[in-house]
Amino acid sequence: MFTCANAFSQNRNSFPQEKGPYITVRGSVIDIETLEPIPRVNIEITGGDYTTTGADGEFRIRARIDDELVIRSADFETRYYTIKDNQRIRVEVQSLSNEEDIFEEEEIQGNSQQSFEGFLQIARDEYKKDVSKGIDHIASALEVKGISESERATAYELLADINTYGKQYDLAISNYKSSLKSVYDIAVDIKLAKAYFNNKNYQESISLYQSLLQKTISFEQNLEVIEGLGDSYKMTKEYEKAIEQYKKAERITSDSSIVSIATRLNTKIAECYDGMGNSQKAISSYNKALDLSNQESSESAARSKVNTADYYNRTQQFDEEIKLRKEVLEDIDNVVTDSISNDDVLTSQKQNYKIASAYANQRKFEEAIPFFEKSINEAADKNDLVIEKDATRRLSELHRDQGNFDKAAESYERYKSLVDEEYQRKEQEVYKAVRLGKDIAEKQARIRSLEKDRELNEKKYQLAFKEQELRETSDRNQQLIIGSLIVLAISLLITAFAMYRSSKRQKYANNLLALKGLRSQMNPHFIFNALNSVNSFIAINDERTANKYLSDFSSLMRAVLENSEEDFIPLSSEIELIKKYTMLEHFRFKDKFDYTLTVDENLKVDEFKIPPMLLQPYVENAVWHGMRYKEEKGLLHIHFSQKDKDTAVITVTDDGVGRERSKAMKTDNQKKQKSKGMGNIKKRIAILNEMYGDRVDVAITDVFENGEGTKVTLTLKKN
Template identity: 55%
Template sequence: MNGLRIYFCIIFSLFLMQAFSQTKRLLNNDVFLLKGEVVDDETSLPIPKVNVEILGGQYTTTDSGGRFSINAKIGDELVFKSDKFITVYHTVLDNDFVTVRVLRAKNEDLLDLSEQSQNQAQNIFNVYLDSARFYLKSDAEKSIAFVTKSLEPKKDFSPSNTQKSQAFETLGDINIEWGQTDLAIDNYKQSLGNRNSIKVNIKLASAYSKNKNYQESISLYEKLLRNKLSSYQKVQVFEGLGDTYALINEDAKSIFNYQKALDFAKENKFAPKITDLNSKIGKAYAKSGAATVAEGYFENSLKLAKRENKGRAVSEKNKVADFYNQNREFDKEIELREETLIEMESLGNTAKPEDEALTPQRQNYKIANAFVAQEKYQDAIPYLQKSIAEADAKEDLVVKKDATRKLSEIYRDIGEFDKATESYQRYVEVVDELYIKKEQEISQAARFSKEIALKQMRIASLENERKLNESRYKLAFQNQELIETNNKTQKWIIGSLIAVALLLLFAAFTQFKNVRQQKYANNLLALKSLRSQMNPHFIFNALNSVNSFIAGNDERAANRYLSEFSLLMRSVLENSEEDFIPLEKEIELLQLYVKLEHFRFKDKFEYSIEIDEKINQQKFVIPPMLLQPYVENAVWHGLRYKEEKGFLKIVFKEMDSETIKITITDDGIGREKSKELKTENQKKQKSKGMGNIQKRIAILNDMYKDKIDVHIADGPNGTGTQVSLILKKD
């Protein structure tokens, strides 16, 4: 127990040391003078006049001796640029002297075909595409550059649709190789747009699957099955369907399609495919829990792989060993991995398997794990030590980290705490180193994706430019030919069409003008008719007021009222023939009218008229007597029936330089209550004033394009009424 306590104390201390070292590294932002040099990788000669910059910061150049100095911080990224070599990026990890080795750019990398003949250019197109395929796996940028060169316009040569299809297919293959499946999909579609091909459709379906567009992948594969396919293409399509269904965990459908592919492969003796499909069916059965059936298929794939070549056998043994591991058959797993190590050693560096597990360090690590699962710790230790040594030599920090941690755990479990502590300390150091490496890889991956996207855009612009030039050329040629062959006929037809068109336009314009004039005249007549109805209605209501004063034997009030009324009538008659009058005149007319109504109903309401000083009353115009009926309605149907004294408020407010808002608000009994108080005779009579106003506004808005907008709303609890009128200047 004491030993375990000591061990855990040591482990905790190491965790604190690791956290402190990472915190110190992250917080250390001190600027220092970084010195270094740039040399040719082949000759080690210094390179002068190299552009050296920190992304988003300092800039300098190398001197005649290739030396430079620049202010930097830990974590800064230096960029070294020159037309003499390929751009190099370097992350600052410490303040030690930096030596940057660069690869000279070779002129022969990209050929210049500007002076080549058409036949030579066509041949060189194939050279470019072959070069792109050659660099496909090793140098994505160079590979894409060759595709770009193949599509660039050249003297007396433009790539055919077939050639463009091949170029975009190659571009899609490059994207797939470097994990850019979304770009691959776009490029395969471009390829198919130039020429339909079963082969490219199969590649597109596979790209859909890798990009997790599973339904699109399945749909395209099933569509391909309805086409006439070669035997090998049938194998590819069924295998692709099996792969896609496996990715979405539909094991039964996956096995069914793999089996169909296997049947065609056996029928046509496609040996590599038979091996692959046995392995994939075995993996699918293992995943679904049918271990016995899976083992049979794995044994088949292992036997078949041995007949092909050592590299294929090594890859298959690794897959079968993983299967044994899942089924806890560790002895069989260890035996297969031992054989894999021996065969990998005999292959040397000639084999470059795609599976990252096919490395000595990873195989040794997995053998050690199999021994640990059997609690054979002493047997596991030598394999972990080999794994660490191999990983260190190959700079495989991931395996080195896992193996070092596992070794520390084994030493802990067998009670060798000193060795456990030492191993754990190494593990902490590897984690730190791996953290820095991952940061660099993320930065490089982002930069790589950006550069690839830029090159992709360059190709897209080339294609668009080529299409535009072709369209222009064809259009110009067709126009010239048409002019030369049909010149006289074309002129006669065009002249006739112009004459007919002018006649039709003139007739349409005349008709439109007549209709518009007739409509305008009708509107004017309607407005005049409404105005003629308006004035008698107003005069009749006013005379009723005079009559009420006389009936009450109030001659003085009647005389005063008639005096004010005569001024109002003069204004009304002066404006009766006008469609619009200045707002100033309408306000004067309204003030006279409200004054008269207040004179009669002093005990029923008070009033106020507020006019915004910003309003230019001369520039705004309004139909005469537009506001009076709303005020009359407020007084006669709202305020005069109110038991206590009410209030009438009229506000003229500028909304903007082109619009004013007029609000007429009363706190009378409200519209609903007013209706209830009407006599049967009043209910039978139609309201002439309000009806006329609505018709006038409708006609004016039709003539002058929505100049006036009116909204009537009840007050709170159904009492009072507010009329809001929006008036536009033009």
């Protein structure tokens, strides 16, 4: 019994702790290319407050430490930021319009016998079973020769609908825009506004809904636009504007006797009042929605009851909540179809779980236990692992609180197995999602390629038509035109050649810029740790040692800065740099390792050149990730030799714990940190080899068969 109780105590301690107090976070969003502020950007705390940037790009939002800040707009990729303190945040973004996606063209074997409508019909029939197949059939439809702009608009609209079904709202936005580009349609524009909303681009959604209200649209479309605008205002916490739109929608539906719509609107009005903290008006609107829902037995009425029950739960009116949820269970049996997914609130396992939770909150354990058990059984039958897991945990806690430790332990063991099962299932879902995303990306690339081919073919057709007209003119005009075409072709070739040379020069310039940036990045860990070492010497009044260390460190930094503009330096200079660096590391960690640095006497160090500070990250890795974790004192050996007249070989060998064990011994915090040293080396070597030929090669191996020790072999070629 005591063991069981201790297990529950540990389990409870593993649950998330209460977050700290709210702070005000200030920041700005800036275009990285123009340095201009970006207004009307959606700023949101996940599960918390929402705001937008002003005309000056500035924003202010309430948050807590460790909250996730989301910066979202249709004009750039969504950015995420974890709040660490109340310092100002400067978010630099790059406009998507300045980036060009490059896709590899995929060879397509289309069925020329199948019609455009045939492909679209297959896509409509299959996409709910297999999203990627649906997209594939749309690509085949777009391959059919001679389709009209109207047909192309229909294909892109269906493609966007499939994206929406798969919750890929960013792709849906792009494809709805492509459809509207071919043929404008009010219905598609409304879908685009909804896609903006689903993608949390609330400002874009509001702007589009407002523009749609100025157009001539049908009654149903007008109702959808008004309600959609209210939903967008509600998500941006502009509750008064949202209520205004919902009441406007309610007024235009009052004569049509659409009870389900009126019920839904009053529920949303109640949620707005609840968000404003006006509990009196909130419960009044909830009651109105309930009265309307009693006029019909529908899924909409059941959802209204669920929303009201959730409100009773938040306000701790548990008796009212239980009563409503029991009515919802009856509605589920009568009106809710089997097509409702486990994610939906209208499932019997969820409602039984919430009834049990309400009883538990009232300390009515005997009444709660049967509902938890019923929720577990129903969740197991419907393969709802989340509810089954949560209900099992709560049931275990109730048995524990009643002192029935045997049943508590039994339920707890079942809960642990469900947690493992849920983890495995999520791993599988993530794997499937990654594969599906890759498959869909390839098919989207195919569609983009088809669109480019279509534009090219249209240009070819126009050119052929003009040539036909030219052939019907007089011989003199024909010769003049042919001559003009020849001149044009030569001009195009010259232009293409000039662009090719310009592209090569630009690539070379980009490589130089990249190298300059990479050379400027010396590992900050060494710099910070070196300064901390000086600080520690000063703290213990060891001024002489601090001055000596700082002098050596300054000498190394001076040498690094002197070589920072060079792609290659003499090998002799690099040897001096690595001697100074290794001496400083040994000075700090004398108790951790000894080292030797040897240079073969036949090595002609002045005939070979090497990128500056190329060896430093490998030596740092040997010290920090190899020998630092070793219990006994380690040995680092750096050796410079000459293989032949054109090849020099440098080896950095340590007898540390090895790469695999070093990874395993890292703390969680160390695993989260991402060293840039090795990445910079790979980038520098790749760029230099591209610019100057393959002059540098690196190989990393284990020293011993048990995986301990690391050997880095670096090969240099003469230019």
